[in-house]
Amino acid sequence: MSGICDGRVVVVTGAGRGLGRAHALAFAAEGARLVVNDLGVGLDGTPGADGMPGPGSPATRVAEEIRAAGGEAVPHGGDIATTEGAASLVRTALETYGRLDTLVNNAGFLRDRMLVNLDEDDFDAVVRVHLKGHFLPLRHAAAHWRSEAKAGRPPEARIVNTSSGAGLLGSVGQGNYSAAKAGIVALTLVAAAELRRYGVQVNAIAPAARTRMTERTFAETMAAPDSGFDAMAPENVSPLVVWLGSAASAGVTGRVFEAEGGRITVMEGWRPGPSADKGERWVPAEAGEAARKLLAEADEPGPVYGA
Known part of the structure; x- marks a missing residue:
């Protein structure tokens, strides 16, 4: 296999199904050598029927699929939201292929509840796998690339993080998921600024596609349209x-892209809008009056999903 990633070593987390599997196969088709990570848990993060490690694990099946097509891939079943799991992920790439070029952070699961019904464990679990599960692999990969740069071997390294429209606009019933995905955008911006000097580019995507996590959201678009193009x-x-x-x-670094069907959009984040400066401290009534005038001049925010 050869293509725009010929010779590159790519790690994809959460690559046993859905978007992660699609990414891994697409990288392999472009010549990359893969480390396919998946913990093999259920939709809510609990162990599933096919979630046990071994020959039948999701990560193993995708790695075998890549190898059957003539590519190179190894599975990794560690928990990347732990220090050891993230470290072993990077170590697997280096010990297997001798290098690491690209990290795609994609792993996640859902525990949807309205805020008044969302308990602490469900909040912590979702933030852990999405946000911490982005941070730890990023940190360990970045430490390797920094060492390479300081040793006079500057990499052409890439990190692609996975946010969501829920992280950009919010989503009713997904306070934990939305908060984690918003945090991933901020983490992306910080990482892009800090790691540029070492030859590392960091970007994020906000994808819309039909996976285990979104099959209820996109229930009305499950069937492929008559044109033969399945937009989801x-x-x-x-x-x-x-x-x-x-x-x-x-x-290209420090950017967020929305991707859905055949559409790619560069997302533009918070920017200063209308402003008023009194030159001294406001009193509450004045501040409120000024705020209302500014809001009348400002663009309306996008609607929260599900509102």
């Missing part, structure tokens, strides 16, 4: 991810 197929998102993870994306 996870494979539609992967070409952008592969490009961002390749050397061809040189100069």
